[in-house]
Amino acid sequence: MFPPSSRSSPPFPPLPPSPPPGGEGGKGGKGGEDREDGGNTEPAAEGGRGRALSAAALNLSGLAVGYLYLRRWRRFAVGLGGILVLIAFAVGTEAPGGAAVWGPLFLLCVAVMVADARRLGRTGPDPRPVWLPPAAAAVLLALVAFGYLWYSGLPEREMGRADRAHAAGDCESAVEHYEAAVSPRHALAFHSLREVSALGVTSCEVMIRAEATAARGAHGEAADGYRDYLDLHAGRPPWTGAEDRLVELRAAHADDLTGKVREAAEVMRGTDNLDAGLVTEAFDARVVLRGEHPDTDAAAGVPAGLDDLYDAATPAVGSAEHCAAVGQLWAVTVLPGNTGLPDEWVEGDAERLADRAREPLPAELRDCAIDRYGAGDIRGALDRLAELVSEFPDSGPADDAPETLEGFRSDLHDSLDGEAACEVFDDLEALTDLPSALEGGGFARIPDRATDSLGEAWFQCGLGAYEAGDHSRAGEHLERLLEEQPDHRRADRAEEILIAIEIERITESGTNELPPPSVSGSGPAGTASVTIINDSDQPLEILYTGPRTGKSSLAASGSSGGRCLSQQGKPTVTLSLPPGSYQVVARASGGGFVTPYHGTWDLRGGTSYGDCYYITDAFSDLIEP
Structure with a gap:
């Protein structure tokens, strides 16, 4: 038996010191990482597989969150910044090439970040608890996915708003939504709404312009705009x-x-x-x-x-x-x-x-012709009557057209009095040359009557001018009467006035004195008989005006003439005139420079007068023995 206090167990050997966490060989702290903060960069012991997968899963969201998990701050900034730059570039350029280009490009960027995070995550301890990083990665991925789904639906939602506003006729609001639907900020939605939006904007702008035009009162132009609007939608526009x-x-x-x-x-x-x-x-x-x-x-x-x-x-x-x-x-x-x-x-x-x-047109044409005549437009009146007869030959006013036209002529004829006659030459001339539609039939007699009235107008105008002392104008119209209508009933009187004008003209230009004729005996009661003999080598012309106006011509007397010594067989003229005072001019009418003679003869009734005239040479005066 051993006493309890006399025996004891030998002591345990001492435990070896534990390696510092995260390293070996007594190296502690963050050994084994490729540190970005300037620390130890020696490789550390291999970590768990979970850490690498967690970092990769977190980067799968495209937000570079895996780098935050790994505490790689620079990589996080570069990764997230690169994604944001890529997004900004795609939006700024409206993603040319569409999803076929940009989808693989974004996936490639994400794949690079996932692979990089997985590689870096192989060092270090596994996460505690293990489920937390994958759960966070799943939540982030779900948020990104749902966010993109919400984002990709924005154009359709804007288009829906545009269609509703368009259908309500509110094109101002519709245009805003159509344009918003295809805004560059929606480029990564990779929608196919550009053509639909462009049609909506175009048609709405057509409608807006049409309404603005209508507000200015240009309804025809506005209607054309709405016609274009309907055509753009093939007749079935959003706004019914x-x-x-x-x-x-x-x-x-x-x-x-x-x-x-x-x-x-x-x-x-x-x-x-x-x-x-x-x-x-x-x-x-x-x-x-x-x-x-x-x-x-x-x-x-x-x-x-x-x-x-x-x-x-x-x-x-x-x-x-x-x-x-x-x-x-x-x-x-x-x-x-x-x-x-x-x-x-x-x-x-x-x-x-x-x-x-x-x-009502035939009657209006006739009345218009009457109005035009009353306004002094005879040719306008004739045109209207011609239209009447041409277009409405069976109408009552057309049947009355000859009478209407004769009324014009008769009215013009009645107005022929002195100077007033000078104003109607053109009107009467128009009636002498009627339009073809007014020829024949009841119109046939009008040109002849108008011609006669025109002759009367020339006479009256010439007479009025003569009485007013305008002998030049009087001679112009009276001579025209004699030239164009020598058989007119006024022709003789016109000739008498022309003779009187000529006597006055000769008298005013300077003449020699013509003595009264010598009394040769008695004659018929109430008549003065004047016999004139020409014994010169030039023809003579005797002009006289008084109770009667006229002229008489005497042929030349042989080749040399004489001195009235033998008057037998000489050219002779006897004038039987009413008694009274006469202005007489005797002049040579065969050329040369013989000054006319002028005198005043007072002739008595029942008396005969006689004289013989001769010329000594072409430059001598006409003399009376």
Whole structure:
């Protein structure tokens, strides 16, 4: 038996010192890592596989979070910065090439970061707890995926807003959303909405411009814009009210044109013609409503609108402005030939309006001719009568046209009094040469009567000028009468006035004195008989004016003449004149420089007078023995 206190166990040998964490050979701290902070860079012992997978999984999100896990700050900044730069570049360039280019590029960047994180994560201890890094990686990946899904849906959502605004007719808002849908910030959504957006923007801008144009009152241009809008959508636009708006604008345009026709017609005066093209344009604008929008109220109102157009175009019909009425009615009568619309659209309305215009036109043409004559435009009057007879030969006014024309001539003839006759030469000459439409038939007698009246006008004008002392002008018109109408009843009187004018002209230019004739005996009671003998080698002309005016010629007496020593067989003339005072001129009419002789003869009734005249040579005066 051993005593308890006398025996003891030998002591345990001492334990070797533990290696410092994370290294071997007594090296502690962070040995084995490739440190980026300037610390020990010696390789450490291999860590767990979980750390590498955790870092790789965290980088799978593309956010470089695995580098944060590994505490590789520079790599985190470079990785995340590179991804952001790539995103910014893709957005800035609107991702040319689309998903086929940028999808693999982003995946490649992520793959590089995943592989790099996995490599770096092989050093160091496994994570505690083990599930935390993969869970965080899954959450990040889910957030990135859901974020991208939300982002990729942005263009479609903007497009939906645009379509709803467009369908409501709010194109201003729709354009904003259409443009937002294809904004560069949505480039990485890799959508296919560009063509749809471009169509929406284009059509909406057309509508906006059309409405702005309509606000200025240019309804026709606005209607063209809406027509383009409908064509862009093949007749099925997002805004279903476009068709109704087009009809509304076209109806307003037709009203505008009718108003323009009314304005143009109301300011017409005299022989102005209404613009037939404007009337046709207004007609076509109204009829198009029926042709292109047949089931609308505007189409049903086309006939009434055309009647309003007729009234707008013809305000002068039935008024005192007959020539204006003619110009207005003609513009309506040409509608059937001017409109280019299909017959099934026109439905006979062009002919209906034209027939309505033709009904009052003959009477208006006749009254316009009367108005033009009254205004001093005889040729305008003849043109209107020619139109009347040509276009409406079977009308009552056409039957009365010869009487109307004779009324013009008769009125002109009645106005032939002195100087007033000088103003109607052109009018009467126009009546002597009528337009071809006014020849023959009841018009045949008018040119002859007008010719006679024209001769009377020349005479009256010449007489008035003579009495006013304008002998030059008087001679011009009287001589024209004798030249063109020598058989006119006024021809003899015109010749007498011309003789008196010639006597006065000769007297004023200087003459020698012609003594009164010698009394040779008695003669018939109430008559003065004057016998004149020419015994010169030049023919003589005796001009006289007084109770009677006339002239007489005597042939030359032989080759040399004599001195009235033998008067037998000499050229002789005997004048039987009413008694009274006469101005007489005797002049040589065969040439040479013989000064005429002038004298005043007081002839008594029942008395005979006689004298013989001769010339000593061509430069001598006419002398009386």
